[in-house]
Amino acid sequence: MEQSDTPCGLDVSLEIMGGKWKPLILYHVQDGPTRFSEVRRLIGGISEKVLAQQLRDLVAVGVLERRDHHRVPPVVDYSLTPFGRTLVEALIPLCEWGNRNRAHVAKLSQNASKMKIE
8 A cells, every 4th residue: 555645544544444335344243243144134235246355355454354163054254353443433423424414415316316317
């Protein structure tokens, strides 16, 4: 990762958890070990391939820990590392902001859709 001269650390944060799915994955594994199939069910709309890649990325940067239970059928779960927990703590205010502004953003999206149709 390239070092930036900006005093804002968003570049670092986005390097780790950027994209549509990673913040949602982190949200759903924050309460403890979570199996792949459970994460996929909780998120909805994510393909198995994309979820697998996103989980691999988060494990590679030390945000998640992957635990293989060495069973047949395979049982694997994911949990936050201490480093990952600090990232989730930083995301909580964004979750709260989204909850407070959900209706406003939905209205903006509706207006934007209407403008495209007309």
